[in-house]
Amino acid sequence: MKSIAIAIAALAFSALPAAADEECTVKGWGLSGEETACFSAKVVDLLCEVTGDCPEDCGDGKRQLGLLREDTGKLVYPQKNIQAAFNGPVVDLYPHCGTTIDVKGSLVGDEETLKGAAQLFHLHQLRPEGGEWKKANDWVKAWEKANPDAKGKGPWFRRSPRIKAEIEEGGYLGYGPEEDVEFIKDWY
Amino acid sequence: MRIILTTALAALLPLSAQAAPTGERVTLRGELIDTWCYFSGVMGGPDAVVGSAHHTCAMWCAAGGIPVGMLGEDGETYMILKLPDDDESAGGDTFVELTNDTIEAEALLYERDGLKYLVVSEITSNEGIPNRTHEDFGVIPGFAIPDAVVDKVLGAE
Numbered sequence: 073m074k075s076i077a078i079a080i081a082a083l084a085f086s087a088l089p090a091a092a093d094e095e096c097t098v099k100g101w102g103l104s105g106e107e108t109a110c111f112s113a114k115v116v117d118l119l120c121e122v123t124g125d126c127p128e129d130c131g132d133g134k135r136q137l138g139l140l141r142e143d144t145g146k147l148v149y150p151q152k153n154i155q156a157a158f159n160g161p162v163v164d165l166y167p168h169c170g171t172t173i174d175v176k177g178s179l180v181g182d183e184e185t186l187k188g189a190a191q192l193f194h195l196h197q198l199r200p201e202g203g204e205w206k207k208a209n210d211w212v213k214a215w216e217k218a219n220p221d222a223k224g225k226g227p228w229f230r231r232s233p234r235i236k237a238e239i240e241e242g243g244y245l246g247y248g249p250e251e252d253v254e255f256i257k258d259w260y
Numbered sequence: 261m262r263i264i265l266t267t268a269l270a271a272l273l274p275l276s277a278q279a280a281p282t283g284e285r286v287t288l289r290g291e292l293i294d295t296w297c298y299f300s301g302v303m304g305g306p307d308a309v310v311g312s313a314h315h316t317c318a319m320w321c322a323a324g325g326i327p328v329g330m331l332g333e334d335g336e337t338y339m340i341l342k343l344p345d346d347d348e349s350a351g352g353d354t355f356v357e358l359t360n361d362t363i364e365a366e367a368l369l370y371e372r373d374g375l376k377y378l379v380v381s382e383i384t385s386n387e388g389i390p391n392r393t394h395e396d397f398g399v400i401p402g403f404a405i406p407d408a409v410v411d412k413v414l415g416a417e
Contacts (some may be wrong), residue, residue: 074308077409080306093391093403096359099348101302103300103301103302104299104300118341118342118349118377119341119342119347119349119379121340121370121372121406122281122341122370122372123280123283123370123377123378123379124279124280124281124283125280125342125379131350133349133350134347134350134351134352135341135347135350136327136339136341136347136349136350136377136381137350146374147372147375149294150326151295151299151300151326151327152296152300152326157324158317158320158321158323158324158326158381159324159325159326160296160321160324160325160326160327160350160351160366161325162325162350162351163325180299180300181299181300182301184306185298185299185301185306185337186299186398187335187336187337188374189336189337189375189376190373190374190375191299191375192295192299192375194300210410211325212323225335229320229323229324230406232323233398234323234353234356235319235320235323235356237358238319239319240359242315243317244315244316244399244404244409245312245313245315245394245399246312246315246360246388246389247312247389248390251408252405252413254412255394256405256413256414257414258407259394259398259414260410260413260414
């Protein structure tokens, strides 16, 4: 019994935030309710963690991932990576799903929109166990690799075949190209 | 001591090895929104980043893997983990296609650590985009429609 208690105590100590003794600073983006946050967390498949629907591959990088904080035990929702190109953090987090990592970033959201809900997380950097800190900026590179035929000028969101197809059919406003034309004539 | 040990060991088990949580069956109506721009304020106030004004950006964000949520009629935001036959919540096609649509849906509602999550089993109606925010805000961000497209339309006048 004593050995089990010691083992549990050891596990509890290992759950202390690894980043807690380091400087917790990130460059803010001027966001609503932005609060710098650094913590250790287990990367989890959110659908699995919340509902019990758990494939073996952690969602294969196609499901949203969560951060189960080791210091509070709370599940935190990471919404965004560090790239300013409309990218989420799953590409950065998926290689670490099921493991515990350290993260630096910001909790985001204020009462006007949250209405009492928990803030969400803007992931700036992560560090795998025993590894080095790296920026959460893998999305665009992964997209370019997965879309070798989407060449041309401009950022990925101008070249994405499925975005282009959606706009071709629904227009920029969602009402079809004809209404775009009327809007442009009126607004510009 | 036995209770403490049982609790501690249970906490170490993955959720899949524990009893699966049960959701509450709900029927909700609301707009499928880009949750990053809505919560972060990165592009302005919440009224400007919903509806038609933000439709192109919301598609970019959904395709980029940013979470899609439902802004319910009750003003609450529900994070969508699954749509019918599509659990690819990080950039899946259904999530991109439905951005800014106002839908009514049958779903299971889960609450965890201050957030509400939806697993949508059926979309019972889809009104398209009744929230015509472009009439007040134009497009958000302003570069959503490329200059070349604007110039082409205006040049054709």
